[in-house]
Amino acid sequence: MIVVGLTGGIGSGKTTIGKEFQSFGIPVYIADEEAKALMNRSKVIKRKLIQLFGKSAYKGDTLNRPYLASKIFNDKQLLVKMNAIVHPKVASHFKRWLKKQESPYVIKEAAIIFENNMENQYDYIITVVADEDLRIERVMHRDNASKEKIKAIIENQLTDDEKIEKSDFVIVNNDLNVAKQQAAEIHESILKKIK
Structure with missing residues (x-):
């Protein structure tokens, strides 16, 4: 079974993108x-x-x-x-969980794949990125957290550039419609690679 990692910094929209892959019939495991x-x-x-x-x-x-x-x-x-x-x-x-799946591939969403040096556990890795201001705004809204706390979490994670360098695919999630289109293209690309 092909395992695709889905990662990205806090507030990048990993879960939203994960739901998009679920809409293609791909099971998503949220670590x-x-x-x-x-x-x-x-x-x-x-x-x-x-x-x-x-x-x-x-x-x-x-x-x-x-x-x-x-x-x-x-x-x-x-x-x-x-x-x-x-x-x-x-x-x-x-x-x-993996043994029960029957799809062409699965997605495992995990925030700190690269930080924990776990990239070798995946066949492909998708990183979701978004502008920092937008990420902070999303998390403040979602978690009712302070700007300082969110910035501290961001500081503890690898930069988007470092993640992009180690990834097979990148989704830029500043505009959801664009991000969904990128997810659809990546889905098709992975299906082609599997065949």
Whole structure:
């Protein structure tokens, strides 16, 4: 099965583009969503995160995301340790999901493919880019987050230029109609490559 990575910085519109590929009949696995679900569902992950962050990591049975975010935001090592707990579980969940798919290819949406040096896990990679001001505006609207917080997240991710250099395809998502057209062309291109 051909696995296509879909990545891009915060607010670039990865999820919107993912929905476009779903409209072509391509299954999309959203790694961040699955990670969040597993962090709430998996007893093993829960136990390890409480060991790492303390009892405040969860409020009842639910992950205390603001608390975790405040901890890892200022401590890169904690982020690395948390990812070491969560990512292997997401990877094995993805493998099980992949076995159930019957399409010509699948898309795995993941924000930090290049930051985590995971590009070798994909046959092709699509990067979604957009102007920084537009990305900030989208995230402020979506997450009710401050401009400073969003800029700090952007600073922690690779630049669009660095991602573009490592990608097979690029979608510029400043105008949704143009981006949808690019997605359709990439879809056709991948189908041709597979044949």
